[in-house]
Amino acid sequence: MMSQASGYVDKPDFKSRIARIWVNVQKNRERYILVLPGLVWYAIFAYIPIYGLSLAFKKFIAKLGIFGSPWIGLYNFRNVFQDPSFVESILTTLIINVGRLIFVFPFPIFLALIINELRLNRTKKILQSIYTFPHFLSWVIVASVMINILGQKGLVNSFLGMFFNIEPISFLGTPSYFRPLLYITDAWKGAGWSAIIYMASISGIDVEQYEAAEIDGASRLQRMWHITLPGIKSTIVVLFILAVGNLMSGGFDQIFNLSNPATIKVAETLDMYIYRITFSGSVDFSFSSAVALFRSVVNLVLLLVADRVIRRIDGSGLLG
């Protein structure tokens, strides 16, 4: 312990650690070479552009570039917070995304558990394919499908009118139906795909545990509850923390395509707000950067808080 604290003995430790890493790299060089393009991609397209965030504190002048543009402190942020639509959009984003955590997040877990319980492998594969397929549809297509199904002259209204003599219901134009519509379409489109991760996690559970439980007389439900769920808990925790870290963003394509002027008050999330202010009329990259930076910082804070809370409760988190 003393040697670690002194820093005097640390130096050779550090050197030897580097040497060990180098030996490891040499030994696995093919793998590292495979990783290299990914790292380069991240550096070019994810890390270097981060310097662009400084635009949030600058007045962007194209001729001077991002580096040369003059600093204006928090001026853009002052403007952002003066806009009532901005504050409203934060609230809307939180409401929609907390709803997603409650209603959509558990759905793939249930799906994975149910598919896992199917006895016939072939049926399992067929069902998995059916559930995964909607993931590959774009939101533009999903939105037009929804119009055909839920429009006033759509499938559902025709059915209700024909069999129950009910007047057409404006499913797509009623604000109170908008959020349920988001959750249902999100679950339908994404659950199959997300379930793959849980299925992979389930496949890693030791089969002997199930056999032992069966011998002890545990029912299927009990096995699911006491073996499968705890077995995939770490995966659920990681995905939950990531979802919390995404509370201020996400779902732009879906909301953009499913919203309309009648539902815009419950649909203008932060992403939608950024889109509107960026592409309506004159282009102000500094203002948009300020909003985007605010969103990223809040997301980071939420991610860290979620990680800390889960670690307190469960002892394990995303960041170790």
Place this chain on the structure above:
Amino acid sequence: MKNVKRFICLLLAAVLVLGLVACGGKDSSNDQTEAPDTQNNQATNNNESSENESAEKKYEEKVTITYACPQVVEGFDYTEGDDYVKWMSEKFNYVFETTNIPWGEWHSMLSTWIMAQNMPDVAIYNYGEGTHADAVNFVEQGLIKRLPDDWKTRWPKVAEVYGVTTLGPMLEELFEGTYFIPRARFFYNLPGDPLADHWSLWVRTDWIEAVGKEVKNHYTIPEVLEIARLIKEQDPGNLGSNLIPISMTAGNAARFFLEANSTHWDTFYKDESGQYVWGATAEQTLEGLKLWYQAYKEGLLDPEFYLLQHEQDMEKFQTLGIAGVSYLGAQTADVWNYRESFMNDTGNDPDAMKFATLLGTDGYYHQRDLINYWGAIIFSPDVEDKVFERWMDVMEFQCSEDGYVQTAMGLKGVDWDRDEEGNIVSLVDEDVLLAGAPGEAKYPSLGHVVGSVILWDDLAFDNPNIPEKYREESKALYQNRYDLSTPETFTKVDWTVWTHSTENMRRARSIDYPTEFANIVTTATSEDHLVELYNKWIDEQMSIIQPVLDELNSK
């Protein structure tokens, strides 16, 4: 085995790296300039007179001109794709490389290119109140070319057209030089100043007559609602539940109920006391909103108008024939095309559809000056002089009496000619589609792309390919807008507001009025509730609006 593994690893890594490089690579094909086919064609032979008009210049050197605007037909070859562009590219010895900008991204995409100092040689800037602030930035930063001071003497016809656009000379004064050449809607046939909009009522005359109402050239909003009510009750087309008395998108509904009733509904204007006020708070705006609500609640307006995308309202009227009234563009150049489509798609008589002027509840026509331009030509600051001059020459030709006719009617001597009195005579058969989609039209390139400075509506007044009675109808439409308005309801442009480009104004302009008002209409449960929602919305916006009013009133 190990070597094979190693080889596969290295191969995969190489593929990934190459993929990455390819993503950022520049398309070298853009740099290639291919010489156009120089063979003479019928068009060339038949166009000697046009050629002679500007035969002073011979272009020895072939230049490549890059160009971007939304009117470009994606994938079409504007150098050799049809006989018209072939004739132009041979005459001016250029290769024309065009890029289509999606309509919805016109400003954002072009602005990004300009700011990245990577714009094409020539582009069409979506100039407007909302984009003026960016234009000022571009000029101040030298991101677009300033035209040489003597350009008006070198290209006098372009200068002449430029002079009637109102915007051009105003900007020239503001920027102390010419950076933008607005394209004139009208030059030879300018209907008046301020310029009336072509946006018009589309009505089914057969249904109006069937319900016992008079077919007129103009209707007030309550008159239209009354007709729609009767159409809904009597269903003269026997369409049952498919009938839509009024079909409009949210944007067009806002124009119909608000703009036609309240001249300044979405902007700032000086009231009688000389102070700037916000048009959304005007009494007529609320009145229009109440009418909108009434039409929605009564089921006169398409019950899902808020779901309609661009031109889906037109489709219901023109293609499906299930709508009684719509409010859409009625450009002079299209008064016949629209009818022809209506006739072909619905099987109805072309006269079963009619364009009319919409008046407010006060019986007057309401509009702010359209301003005689649409889109402004800009040049890259890095454009080579020879490319700039060549394009200016092309524009000069297109401003000439023959050049501007060619942009809409095809080649002189082939598709049209002049009689002894100088009138335009059509040489094409009735069933020939001159302009339109590739594969369908004779000249898909016809339109505004190839150096056009005078837009189509101008020639449409004289175009013999449009039946005369429809041209007369169009002229009458323009005229009654002047006859049925006052200077207070049909106003000239207020350049103080138009060019006000502060940070506060930018935020104020980001308000999406049609969406906001459509939301109020669909959310309200009663007229009182509508007023309550409207007042609440007005209050909420004041933090954005008041600073602008303060700025304008302190000027």
